[in-house]
Amino acid sequence: MKPILLVDFGSTNTKVTAVDVENCEVLGTAAAYTTVETDINNGLREAVSNLEKITGHIEYEERYACSSAAGGLKMISIGLVPELTAQASREASLGAGAKVWKTYSFNLTKGDMREIEEYHPDIILLTGGTDGGNSECILYNAQMLSSLSYDCPIVIAGNRCAAEECQEILGERTTYLCENVMPRLGELNVEPTQKQIREIFLKRIVQGKGLSEASDLVSGIIMPTPSAMLTAMELLSDGWEEIPGIGELVGVDLGGATTDIYSIAEGSPANMGTVMKGIQEPYAKRSVEGDIGMRYSVHGILEAVGDRRLSKISGINRQKIKELVDYLGDHTDYIPDNEEMEKMDYALACAAVETAVARHAGSLEQVYTPCGLTYLQSGKDLRRVKYVVVTGGALIHAKHTEEIAKFALYDESTPGSLRPENAEILVDRKYILAAMGLLSQHYPAAALEIMKKEIAYYGHKE
Amino acid sequence: MDKKKLVIGVIGADVHAVGISILQHAFEDAGFDVTNLGVMVSQEEYISAAIETGADGIMVSSLYGHGELDCRGLREKCDEAGLKGILLYVGGNIVVGKQPFDEVEKRFKAMGFDRVFGPGTAPETTIAALYEDFGIEAPKTAE
Numbered sequence: 001m002k003p004i005l006l007v008d009f010g011s012t013n014t015k016v017t018a019v020d021v022e023n024c025e026v027l028g029t030a031a032a033y034t035t036v037e038t039d040i041n042n043g044l045r046e047a048v049s050n051l052e053k054i055t056g057h058i059e060y061e062e063r064y065a066c067s068s069a070a071g072g073l074k075m076i077s078i079g080l081v082p083e084l085t086a087q088a089s090r091e092a093s094l095g096a097g098a099k100v101w102k103t104y105s106f107n108l109t110k111g112d113m114r115e116i117e118e119y120h121p122d123i124i125l126l127t128g129g130t131d132g133g134n135s136e137c138i139l140y141n142a143q144m145l146s147s148l149s150y151d152c153p154i155v156i157a158g159n160r161c162a163a164e165e166c167q168e169i170l171g172e173r174t175t176y177l178c179e180n181v182m183p184r185l186g187e188l189n190v191e192p193t194q195k196q197i198r199e200i201f202l203k204r205i206v207q208g209k210g211l212s213e214a215s216d217l218v219s220g221i222i223m224p225t226p227s228a229m230l231t232a233m234e235l236l237s238d239g240w241e242e243i244p245g246i247g248e249l250v251g252v253d254l255g256g257a258t259t260d261i262y263s264i265a266e267g268s269p270a271n272m273g274t275v276m277k278g279i280q281e282p283y284a285k286r287s288v289e290g291d292i293g294m295r296y297s298v299h300g301i302l303e304a305v306g307d308r309r310l311s312k313i314s315g316i317n318r319q320k321i322k323e324l325v326d327y328l329g330d331h332t333d334y335i336p337d338n339e340e341m342e343k344m345d346y347a348l349a350c351a352a353v354e355t356a357v358a359r360h361a362g363s364l365e366q367v368y369t370p371c372g373l374t375y376l377q378s379g380k381d382l383r384r385v386k387y388v389v390v391t392g393g394a395l396i397h398a399k400h401t402e403e404i405a406k407f408a409l410y411d412e413s414t415p416g417s418l419r420p421e422n423a424e425i426l427v428d429r430k431y432i433l434a435a436m437g438l439l440s441q442h443y444p445a446a447a448l449e450i451m452k453k454e455i456a457y458y459g460h461k462e
Numbered sequence: 463m464d465k466k467k468l469v470i471g472v473i474g475a476d477v478h479a480v481g482i483s484i485l486q487h488a489f490e491d492a493g494f495d496v497t498n499l500g501v502m503v504s505q506e507e508y509i510s511a512a513i514e515t516g517a518d519g520i521m522v523s524s525l526y527g528h529g530e531l532d533c534r535g536l537r538e539k540c541d542e543a544g545l546k547g548i549l550l551y552v553g554g555n556i557v558v559g560k561q562p563f564d565e566v567e568k569r570f571k572a573m574g575f576d577r578v579f580g581p582g583t584a585p586e587t588t589i590a591a592l593y594e595d596f597g598i599e600a601p602k603t604a605e
Contacts, residue, residue: 080513080514081510081513081514083510084510084511084514085514129514129515129516130497130514130515130516132464132465132467132495132515132516133467133514133515133516133517134513134514134515134516135516182514184497185497185499185511185514185515275477275500275501275502277502277507367475367502368475369475369476369477369502369526370475370476370526370527370528371475371476371477371478371526374475374477374502376502
């Protein structure tokens with residue numbers, strides 16, 4: 001047996017997962033309540049002691065951690081045209097596991113600078129212009145950023161012809177040069193930037209957030225939690241060396257404040273005659289809906305779908321819906337204790353999943369042209385994806401997880417929304433995905449095997 | 463000297479995909495840096511692409527006869543987006559039916575296009591016009 005402890009420092013919970021990498025088994029999982037204010041070691045100690053109640057005492061050979069505590073990895077993205085480099089910049093940051101507070105386009109204003117100053121991001125991603133394209137904007141923005149009051153690391157990943165000049169303008173500040181996130185129009189190149197962001201996270205951010213205090217207990221915080229999630233899903237989908245993965249998938253992580261959607265899929269058009277619009281999207285894509293969540297962002301769900309829809313799913317009358325939503329928004333740690341609230345929570349979860357996946361997936365529009373019927377696709381076509389993996393406390397502990405997850409699927413009433421048509425629902429019951437992303441950094445084959453056993457039930461059917 | 467940059471595409475609901483690829487190759491061979499937006503390109507897409515790539519000219523193709531409707535307002539939108547004075551060409555079967563070309567040219571020039579080309583124009587004609595408008599000398603030998 002070779003036991004390894006995996007830790008996920010969240011903003012409200014510290015989750016621990018013990019695995020044995022030799023037999024590819026989960027030994028146990030546990031969690032403890034934590035706050036940013038208290039020493040995170042307390043939360044960790046408590047979680048480990050909860051875990052030991054299940055597993056007994058274990059001498060761990062290795063310990064790894066990921067973190068989304070203290071607001072996660074706070075970033076802002078800057079680009080030129082909103083739907084082009086600004087979008088590419090945003091995709092790059094999200095895929096690196098960052099919390100992208102805001103994405104700016106065109107020239108930064110003094111007001112924008114005040115906002116950035118106030119938000120105090122951990123990293124700024126500065127892009128703009130294709131290679132050999134516009135350079136005025138990125139140079140102007142570099143000039144604006146040179147007035148920042150603190151040394152925020154700035155990743156420069158725009159027009160390569162202007163990148164070095166940007167670095168000169170920013171002078172003594174901490175800057176990193178990367179390949180352009182959009183070297184040619186519409187073409188996405190986010191991996192070099194994401195690698196750089198992860199390195200900065202490791203070197204600088206972790207120390208700055210008091211998380212290094214945990215270093216006596218863990219071998220190191222090696223990634224932001226969303227990045228661990230994305231890594232795990234990619235591994236589960238693609239496999240590792242000769243061990244096959246399960247194929248293309250969509251991941252749904254429903255939380256109290258935000259809802260994260262992941263897709264590991266090509267998403268290219270299903271038919272020859274389809275014309276693609278907009279920028280190419282990443283194969284491993286993460287989107288975050290900041291207005292969709294079960295508690296802190298519960299009003300966002302109501303706004304997105306309307307009381308009629310919530311009433312239809314829950315059977316609760318429309319007048320009452322608003323009242324219940326208000327209650328949930330005010331009582332963020334509330335767990336349903338009566339039938340009506342259970343129904344309300346169920347409807348909210350369904351609507352949240354439906355909205356978030358619809359925003360993540362691409363869309364198909366029919367256009368009648370003088371040359372006949374044509375289809376315009378923007379974003380990823382996920383209709384042929386075979387699996388939907390659901391995770392997050394709000395979903396895996398819900399009573400009707402599968403029914404809720406079905407709202408992620410293609411719906412005949414909105415045929416233009418390219419969501420999975422016939423996907424099987426897989427549930428991350430033990431909440432191990434982030435831990436497996438962490439484990440995969442050192443033991444990819446074991447992480448894959450455990451995910452297959454625990455989530456996909458391969459060779460495990462009883 | 464840096465290559466001049468062109469954004470090309472077929473405007474509106476037009477799906478004629480072959481000609482635009484031929485134009486891309488012809489322009490590239492003639493020494494231009496080309497961003498080809500393909501078919502069914504909206505005015506906004508030309509403009510966004512031109513801003514991001516720092517383009518020197520936008521070449522609009524239209525083959526299905528509705529060019530006159532599709533092209534209206536493009537110059538004004540370019541001005542609005544900060545692309546003042548960008549070179550605008552249009553060419554193809556840009557109007558409905560057979561109309562005297564000088565009248566068609568007049569109407570499109572009034573819309574703000576710098577050059578207007580009728581059906582059957584050879585790429586060489588457009589390339590010669592580009593050299594002239596950018597004030598660059600035509601290369602002596604083709605590569």
